Amino acid sequence: MDRRPIIALLLLVVCVHSGFSVVCYQCNSQYDPRCGDPFDPYxxxxxxxxxxxxxxxxxxxxxxxxxxxxxxxxxxxRVVRGCGYLTDDSNPDGRSCFQRSGTHDVHVQYCTCNEDRCNSARSRSGPAAGALLAIALLAAGAGAGASVSAAPSAL
Structure with a gap:
């Protein structure tokens, strides 16, 4: 039985991400120190x-x-996490960061991402983990298929 269509369907389900909504952490470390780094999202x-x-x-x-x-x-x-409105279209993976410094010891780092809860301190792999899982399954299936097809020639 060919499992490639099933694996492809699983890959599609895992990797497709809805572009209509995203869930983000929302907090401000001035009012809640757990919002700062290290981040405690629980x-x-x-x-x-x-x-x-x-x-x-x-x-x-x-x-x-x-x-x-x-x-x-x-x-x-101070760390502020929440929803953002304007995207950086120059970054195809949806993640971007930039830093700005001003006068009088003012520094800002602004990072955006487009996956659920990706604005935590830890990096989230999201769909990339699903893609790696699917590739591993395909490789395992190909390896199993290769050993089965190689067995008759070894006889």
Whole structure:
């Protein structure tokens, strides 16, 4: 029995990610120290970004990404996590970070991503883990098929 269609279907189900909503952590380390780094997400809030209303100054743009902002002002660090509205189309994998520094000891790192709960401190593999699993299954199936087909010639 050829298992490749089943494996392909599993791969499709694991790797396809809905572009209509993303779930992000939402917190501010000024009000809850668990939001900072190292991040403790176990009792912090999550938000379905598709349920948030559009911001008035952005028109009808809906939030479709998660963001993590690390601000250091005069030596004090604050981490803000939540939904983001504007994407960086130059990054095909949906992840991007940039840093800015200003005068008077002001530094900001702004990171965005488009997978559920990807704005944690830990990196989340999401669909990549599913792709690796599918590749491993295909390799195992190919290896098993190769040993079966090689067995008759060895006789």
């Amino acid at each position: 009792t912090l809030g999550e938000v379905n970004c598709s349920m948030k209303p559009p911001l008035e100054h952005l028109g009808k743009i809906q939030p479709t990404i998660c963001r993590k902002i690390v601000q250091r002002v005069y030596g004090k660090t």
